[in-house]
Amino acid sequence: MLKIAVLSDIHGNYPALQKCLDYAINLGIDTFIFLGDYVGELAYPQKTMDILYSVKQQYQCFFIRGNKEDYWINYEKDPKGWKEYDSTTGCLYYTYQNLTEKDLQFFKSLSFKEDLTFDSFLPITVCHGSPRKISEKLLPDSENTYFIMESNSTDYILCGHTHIQGKIIHNGKIVLNAGSVGVPLHSNGKAQFMILRGLQGSWDYEFVSLEYDMENVIADLHSSGLSRKAPYWCKVSENLLRTGELSHGTVLKRAMTLCKDKFGECSWPDVPEEYWEQAVKELSYGHLP
Numbered sequence: 001m002l003k004i005a006v007l008s009d010i011h012g013n014y015p016a017l018q019k020c021l022d023y024a025i026n027l028g029i030d031t032f033i034f035l036g037d038y039v040g041e042l043a044y045p046q047k048t049m050d051i052l053y054s055v056k057q058q059y060q061c062f063f064i065r066g067n068k069e070d071y072w073i074n075y076e077k078d079p080k081g082w083k084e085y086d087s088t089t090g091c092l093y094y095t096y097q098n099l100t101e102k103d104l105q106f107f108k109s110l111s112f113k114e115d116l117t118f119d120s121f122l123p124i125t126v127c128h129g130s131p132r133k134i135s136e137k138l139l140p141d142s143e144n145t146y147f148i149m150e151s152n153s154t155d156y157i158l159c160g161h162t163h164i165q166g167k168i169i170h171n172g173k174i175v176l177n178a179g180s181v182g183v184p185l186h187s188n189g190k191a192q193f194m195i196l197r198g199l200q201g202s203w204d205y206e207f208v209s210l211e212y213d214m215e216n217v218i219a220d221l222h223s224s225g226l227s228r229k230a231p232y233w234c235k236v237s238e239n240l241l242r243t244g245e246l247s248h249g250t251v252l253k254r255a256m257t258l259c260k261d262k263f264g265e266c267s268w269p270d271v272p273e274e275y276w277e278q279a280v281k282e283l284s285y286g287h288l289p
Contacts, residue, residue, distance in 0.1 A: 002118055002198035003027065006178045008035035008128070008160025009066070012042035012095065013182030014051055016191035019212040020181055021055060024195070030059050033116075033196075035160040036066020036128035041091055041183055041237055041248075042217060043224035045098040049106075065110035066128040066161070067135040072096055073107055081269055087276040088252070088269040090230025091237075115154055121198040124156040137162050138175050149173045156203060158196070163247065165192055165207045176205055183237065187244035189214050214241050232276035239284065246283060255279035 005024035010017050024032070032055060039045040055061060075082065075096055082089040082096070112134040113127040130136035131152050138145045138159050149157065149170050157175045164186060165179030179192030190209040197204045218238050221227045227234040236248050252268075255275040259266035262275075 002031075002121065003029045004031045004033060004118070004196040004198075005029045006033045006035065006126075006158055006176075006194040006196055007181050008178045008193075009037040009163055009180035009182060009184075010034075010039070010048060011037055011068070011180070011182035012039040012044050012048050013191070013217060014044040014048040015217055016181050016210075016212050016214075017048060017051055019210050020191055020193045020208070021051070023208065023210060024193070027195070029195070031061075031118075032059055033062045033126055033158065034064065035126060035158065035178060036064045036110075036112075036134075037068040037160065037180075038066070039099070039103075040068045040071070040095050041233075043220045043226045045095045045103075046100070049099075049103050062114065062116060062126065063106075063110050064114065064126055064128055065107060065112045065134065069107040069110065070134060072099060072104060076104055083269075085229050086269070087230050087232040087273055088271045091226065091233050094226055094229050118198060120201055122156060122201070122203060123154045124158055124196075124203070125152055125154045126158045129159065129161040131157060135161065138168065138177070140166065140168050145175065146170045149175060158194075165194070165209075167205075179207065179209075183240050185240070185244055185247055189242050189244055217241060232273065232280050235280055235284075251276070251279050251283055254283055 007020060039048050071092060082093040084093050113131050115123055115125050117123045125131050128134050130138050130148055155173045159177050163180035163184050166177050168175040178194040181191050181193055184192045187209060191212050192209050195206040218241055221234050236251050239246055255271050256266045258275040258278055259271055
């Protein structure tokens with residue numbers, strides 16, 4: 001039986017990554033597919049990259065570019081608009097400052113989609129968002145998702161980006177979302193990845209959720225100084241790590257709406273902290289730290 005570990009959306013959470021890798025390796029898995037968004041959000045950009053480089057040297061690995069990688073690449077080309085102490089871009093800036101030239105060149109080498117074939121098994125498409133766009137979401141019960149599945153060249157699509165594990169089946173084709181290793185949604189604070197199993201020419205799958213030392217990851221948000229550089233973004237990160245609820249995108253969207261209501265317009269990344277504060281209070285019902 002062929003077994004492949006599929007990991008997505010690590011977002012710099014190297015303890016969660018290491019937990020998932022150890023679990024997979026203990027099962028005898030020696031093939032890994034990584035679906036992008038390797039760093040960002042958390043305090044360990046270089047530790048995370050070092051682990052990925054080590055795995056790449058020891059095992060058969062396939063890496064896809066995520067939308068976060070595009071952030072770093074595009075910022076290198078045009079370094080403006082990000083602030084060191086700012087809830088909208090503080091984590092982005094922190095991460096970029098902790099990347100090396102080797103990291104950036106690695107990100108540039110990645111494609112946003114690949115079609116892979118393993119032995120006699122059915123080919124699979126691997127991507128971060130969708131096979132069409134790096135940041136497009138393949139959502140359940142969506143006509144757009146069904147259209148993409150029908151027009152895709154393979155019957156299997158492996159993706160991430162939404163941070164929600166799940167499957168979508170339509171007209172004999174299937175989308176499998178591996179969830180998020182680092183900051184998953186609806187996970188009860190557990191790290192997530194997927195195991196793909198090839199048997200008799202076909203594919204089966206298993207969604208995996210693992211406990212890890214999440215409180216230490218949260219402590220390092222503060223000891224690293226990251227929580228001072230992106231205060232409200234990190235409040236959302238802390239809550240998301242513990243509960244798996246309330247995404248950064250939801251809070252950012254509300255903050256931008258509040259800003260637009262006040263000024264008539266609001267353009268990313270220029271979102272004043274006061275609207276982040278208000279959005280966090282409204283959406284967390286006082287439960288965020």
